Amino acid sequence: xxxxxxxxxxxxxxxxxxxxxxxxxxxxxxxxxxxxxxxxxxxxxxxxxxxxxxxxxxxxxxxxxxxxxxxxxxxxxxxxxxxxxxxxxxxxxxxxxxxxxxxxxxxxxxxxxxxxxxxxxxxxxxxxxxxxxxxxxxxxxxxxxxxxxxxxxxxxxxxxxxxxxxxxxxxxxxxxxxxxxxxxxxxxxxxxxxxxxxxxxxxxxxxxxxxxxxxxxxxxxxxxxxxxxxxxxxxxxxxxxx
Numbered sequence: 001x002x003x004x005x006x007x008x009x010x011x012x013x014x015x016x017x018x019x020x021x022x023x024x025x026x027x028x029x030x031x032x033x034x035x036x037x038x039x040x041x042x043x044x045x046x047x048x049x050x051x052x053x054x055x056x057x058x059x060x061x062x063x064x065x066x067x068x069x070x071x072x073x074x075x076x077x078x079x080x081x082x083x084x085x086x087x088x089x090x091x092x093x094x095x096x097x098x099x100x101x102x103x104x105x106x107x108x109x110x111x112x113x114x115x116x117x118x119x120x121x122x123x124x125x126x127x128x129x130x131x132x133x134x135x136x137x138x139x140x141x142x143x144x145x146x147x148x149x150x151x152x153x154x155x156x157x158x159x160x161x162x163x164x165x166x167x168x169x170x171x172x173x174x175x176x177x178x179x180x181x182x183x184x185x186x187x188x189x190x191x192x193x194x195x196x197x198x199x200x201x202x203x204x205x206x207x208x209x210x211x212x213x214x215x216x217x218x219x220x221x222x223x224x225x226x227x228x229x230x231x232x233x234x235x236x237x238x239x240x241x242x
Contacts, residue, residue: 003028003064006079008119009056010103012049014040021070022052025102026060027116030109034062035070051078055085055095055123085127090134093240095126097138097233101145105225115148135241136210139194142217151224157192164188166220181223183216191216207242214238 005028015021019037026032039049051058061075085091102119122141126134146152146169154170161171166181171192174184183191190205190213205213214234222228 001064002074003062005029005060005062006116006120007058007060008102008116008123009052009054009058010099011054012052020049020052022073023103024058024060025106025116025119026062027113028111029062029064030112031103031106032062032064032071032109033069034073036073036076051076053086054099055082055092057120057123080124082123082127085123088131090131090240091126093233093237094134094138095123097231097237098122098126098141100231100233101142104228104231105145105149105221118144118148133199136194136199136205138237139191139210139213139217140197140199142214142221143191143195144197146217146221146224149224153191153195153220155192155195157189162188164191166216166223169220181219187213187216207238210241211238 005026007024007026009022009024010031011023012020015035018040019035020039022034022036024032024034036049036052039052057079059077059079060073063072063074065071085095098119106115126137143153151169153164157164157171160173163174163177163182163184164171164187165177166183168178171188186209190209194213214237218228218231218234
């Protein structure tokens with residue numbers, strides 16, 4: 001049966017001499033893999049593989065069979081032409097980090113329009129904003145992703161609740177900490193701010209502070225998603241945002 005859906009390209013790998021397999025996060029079916037034939041050829045009539053570049057937002061008409069490993073695409077066209085996201089080195093590096101995070105945390109082939117809208121908004125936000133605003137966005141996105149996955153941090157930070165219990169995802173007083181994984185001080189304060197979705201903390205962050213905070217956010221994800229493997233894009237991200 002044919003279905004129309006939007007999708008975000010996560011990964012493309014070569015398949016045979018002329019084909020590709022594309023992992024796409026779709027609005028209707030969650031993560032799906034599609035076999036696309038004949039796009040790696042010089043024939044003018046063949047489809048073009050460049051629209052399947054990671055981060056691309058697509059409008060798709062797809063064949064869908066439940067529980068099938070490889071689906072098929074009938075039609076695909078670019079939904080939104082980015083102004084800078086795929087050409088600006090900082091914006092593209094942030095976007096690739098997000099793509100890797102999506103690919104390694106989301107595996108369910110299930111519809112989640114709210115989650116799709118969140119991802120779509122993230123890429124449009126990166127494309128439309130200045131790099132000075134985006135330096136802390138990987139931290140904000142990671143915390144927001146945790147929220148959308150059902151284990152967001154409960155922002156109970158206050159003058160007394162200054163300890164962030166990573167295991168339970170909430171701020172508490174020092175004498176109430178009931179976990180081996182916790183942070184305090186400026187790091188806890190900054191994360192309380194980022195947990196509300198604000199891209200800028202109350203105090204300016206240097207590269208070291210951003211690196212440490214992002215590491216804490218990834219640690220937080222791993223406490224709740226034990227299978228989360230190493231994120232290869234993180235080192236590149238820190239290098240570009242130096």
